[in-house]
Amino acid sequence: MSISRRELFKLVGVGAVSASILSKPTFAAAERVGKMGAMLPPPKGNRVVICGGGWAGLTIAKYLKKENPNIDVVLIEKRTHFFSCPISNPWLAGLVSLDFLSHDYNQPAAKYGYRFVNGVVLGIERDKKRVYTNKGYIEYNYLVLAPGIRYNYSPWFKDDREMANFARINYPPAYIPGSEHLALKRKIEEFEKGDFVIVVPPAPYRCPPASYERAVMIAEVFKRNNVDGKVIILDPKGDIAPKGPGFRAAYEQVYLGIVEYVPNATIKEVDPVKKIIKTTAGDFKFTDANLSPPHQAGELVWMADLIAKDKDGRPTGWADQDPITFQAKADPNVFLVGDVISGVPYPKSGHMANSQGKIVAKIIANRIAGKEFKPPLPDNTCYSMVNGSPQEAIVVSATYEVKDGKIEARARTINERSKPLADATYEWARAMYKDMFS
Ligand SMILES: Cc1cc2nc3c(=O)[nH]c(=O)nc-3n(C[C@H](O)[C@H](O)[C@H](O)COP(=O)(O)OP(=O)(O)OC[C@H]3O[C@@H](n4cnc5c(N)ncnc54)[C@H](O)[C@@H]3O)c2cc1C
Numbered sequence: 166m167s168i169s170r171r172e173l174f175k176l177v178g179v180g181a182v183s184a185s186i187l188s189k190p191t192f193a194a195a196e197r198v199g200k201m202g203a204m205l206p207p208p209k210g211n212r213v214v215i216c217g218g219g220w221a222g223l224t225i226a227k228y229l230k231k232e233n234p235n236i237d238v239v240l241i242e243k244r245t246h247f248f249s250c251p252i253s254n255p256w257l258a259g260l261v262s263l264d265f266l267s268h269d270y271n272q273p274a275a276k277y278g279y280r281f282v283n284g285v286v287l288g289i290e291r292d293k294k295r296v297y298t299n300k301g302y303i304e305y306n307y308l309v310l311a312p313g314i315r316y317n318y319s320p321w322f323k324d325d326r327e328m329a330n331f332a333r334i335n336y337p338p339a340y341i342p343g344s345e346h347l348a349l350k351r352k353i354e355e356f357e358k359g360d361f362v363i364v365v366p367p368a369p370y371r372c373p374p375a376s377y378e379r380a381v382m383i384a385e386v387f388k389r390n391n392v393d394g395k396v397i398i399l400d401p402k403g404d405i406a407p408k409g410p411g412f413r414a415a416y417e418q419v420y421l422g423i424v425e426y427v428p429n430a431t432i433k434e435v436d437p438v439k440k441i442i443k444t445t446a447g448d449f450k451f452t453d454a455n456l457s458p459p460h461q462a463g464e465l466v467w468m469a470d471l472i473a474k475d476k477d478g479r480p481t482g483w484a485d486q487d488p489i490t491f492q493a494k495a496d497p498n499v500f501l502v503g504d505v506i507s508g509v510p511y512p513k514s515g516h517m518a519n520s521q522g523k524i525v526a527k528i529i530a531n532r533i534a535g536k537e538f539k540p541p542l543p544d545n546t547c548y549s550m551v552n553g554s555p556q557e558a559i560v561v562s563a564t565y566e567v568k569d570g571k572i573e574a575r576a577r578t579i580n581e582r583s584k585p586l587a588d589a590t591y592e593w594a595r596a597m598y599k600d601m602f603s
Pocket residue numbers: 216217218219220221222241242243244249250251252253254284285286287311312313314339340341371372375463464465502503504505513514515516517518546547548
């Protein structure tokens with residue numbers, strides 16, 4: 166296969182970066198990818214390759230097979246097992262075990278008959294309809310990109326990658342599942358005294374209430390361990406949202422003196438070495454922290470060159486897809502699903518990714534069958550734990566409708582915390598895991 170130097174860099178997701186700053190090993194890696202053989206024989210019928218086995222990708226794989234068992238469905242995921250971000254906050258406070266959050270990829274693949282490839286997607290060539298993985302390339306008829314998010318440290322550290330890495334390792338955001346969550350749990354358990362700062366990323370970002378719920382769960386551990394410490398939330402927003410009154414009541418009634426909420430705290434400077442954060446609401450010195458930089462669509466959308474542009478032609482950071490069909494605007498054979506999407510009032514949530522996944526499975530199956538299909542709009546439900554003892558939660562749910570050509574939300578929030586809502590939180594999670602894994 167002949168492949169240009171520019172194409173090679175795109176394959177490893179560095180298309181926008183000047184070749185002069187790339188190291189020799191990067192070029193060698195790209196060349197290796199370009200020379201790799203096929204991992205699977207070419208598709209005989211219709212093959213749908215799904216990149217990313219998270220909430221969206223797993224749902225699409227299963228429901229595509231349910232729609233039409235003859236579709237050759239390939240799910241590529243780099244993790245060896247699934248770790249759920251939803252319910253990871255109660256887990257931080259020891260309210261559920263790690264088992265509750267962890268699931269295996271093999272069971273649903275075996276049950277529903279899709280291929281699970283435990284591999285890393287390294288490149289995408291849309292003109293050749295090929296996905297390159299560390300195990301070889303795979304050809305597709307339809308491609309789904311559902312890689313979730315990536316962190317964007319450049320507003321904090323410009324192109325100082327070493328500092329970005331230092332911040333990520335020492336003060337993990339824990340918005341991408343895995344080691345970061347384990348590190349955060351250890352930090353909380355070992356915290357002895359002082360200020361624990363949580364930085365809320367600017368919108369749009371994955372799971373808008375996650376940091377507010379996390380503050381509650383960390384405060385719960387401090388309370389239980391009699392820690393002489395405070396959780397300080399630095400929020401660029403002017404107020405807590407969603408479920409503002411519910412969180413505020415928890416901070417003021419259950420965790421008074423332990424949680425401090427600081428609005429309008431847009432980050433001006435972060436110094437993870439000196440442990441100082443400068444914001445528009447003042448400067449903060451921290452003992453330990455959970456530092457979340459801005460979020461963007463995951464790497465694969467950048468690799469595929471499917472990021473939306475603003476009116477000045479600059480990348481917005483999020484995928485450019487049709488709001489109803491999730492089809493990439495630049496490529497009818499590619500679908501962009503889950504947290505990566507833009508231009509719609511949908512929160513970046515697991516429930517939403519699952520709901521979109523079912524719709525996209527139907528859209529692709531009908532397209533393959535040559536049938537007309539009018540897709541419905543997805544829905545969302547999001548519980549947040551606001552008390553650890555006794556366990557109590559609040560909830561927001563939303564349906565969506567098209568009004569005057571625009572998608573609008575109809576949201577319903579219950580801000581009064583209660584035990585039944587805490588029970589419903591776990592029931593919701595069980596139902597979601599069941600939907601994706603059994
Ligand atoms: C603390 C926290 C709490 C949350 N709580 C809730 C909640 O209560 N309710 C709720 O609905 N949502 C919640 N969320 C949000 C939810 O986790 C996300 O919205 C959801 O995971 C998005 O699904 P996705 O499929 O778009 O991305 P993901 O679930 O992140 O899946 C993307 C997958 O792609 C894989 N991938 C990426 N790149 C590659 C590659 N190059 N090769 C192979 N694989 C790749 C990743 O490993 C990952 O498995 C929470 C999030 C956080 C951080």
